[in-house]
Amino acid sequence: MVYTSPDAIDFTLDDCPPLSRPQRVVLTSPDHFDVQYVINPHMSGNIGGVNRAAALQQWKALRAAYSALDIEPLIVDGQSGLPDMVFCANQTLPFHNPMSDTSGVVLSNMHAPERQNEVPHYEQFFRSVDYEVLNLPDGLDTDFEGMGDAIWHPGRFLLWGGYGFRTDRDTYEALSDLLGVRVLALALSDPEFYHLDTCFSVLDENSVLIYPGAFDTDGIAMIEQFFDTVVDAPEGEARHQFACNAHCPDGDHVFIQEGCTVTMKRLREAGFRPVELDTSEFLKSGGSVFCMKQMIW
């Protein structure tokens, strides 16, 4: 079942089976990262403008930050000719079904033609680690960009789904049927917040960090219905520093772009520990921490 308005909601969090936290992280080496085309507004003006050496240092610091929390990264090799492959949250949606105790990934159907050839590399990787690999139904020709838009509610078998730019609303009907999961679908309409993970960062079962301006009134109402604590990022930090592309891997630390001072203060007030990371080279492509990793079970 897909829910797009608060009036339709006929369940609570307690009706959703408990879901364990994913314990492993996948990262993709940035050897071939670059800005070579413009498929989101942040990339505009940045073609050829990436400092590869700086990008590598920033990526290594991210890798070290996961290791410091005892989350050992699995590394996928970036491929030449696929400059966005480093954003490994987008090509798949990893899942764990607590009822059947099965794990796997659903492959994306990238909206951007420039990124479609990234998916087979991830298919191969997940098969190599014995993951079940699922496809959206044959004949369904809707866009889907994985965890860029589809985000698990922490601790619950419940999926949040953004739609409007990179993922079609109808994809969530198919995903809901495929995985047997409820989906809360949020409309996106500001092109600078083109993926759900640019404006919505889950922290723990009761807390989320959002940029409210990216959502409509139904979206905000649904978010407020399911999270007791909603931390707002200010517009400038959300839009230009990707404050909401943060990642909280453990319900405590929040990896976030360096310099998001107001957001970090609000996170601390809500009881979280921000960990600043510099992703400035990746911001040139419209990505930061959240989309540079994929958590798996």
Ligand SMILES: NC(=[NH2+])NCCC[C@H](N)C(=O)O
């Ligand atoms: N989930 C994300 N926000 N990923 C960032 C992707 C950036 C990439 N240049 C694109 O536009 O597709």
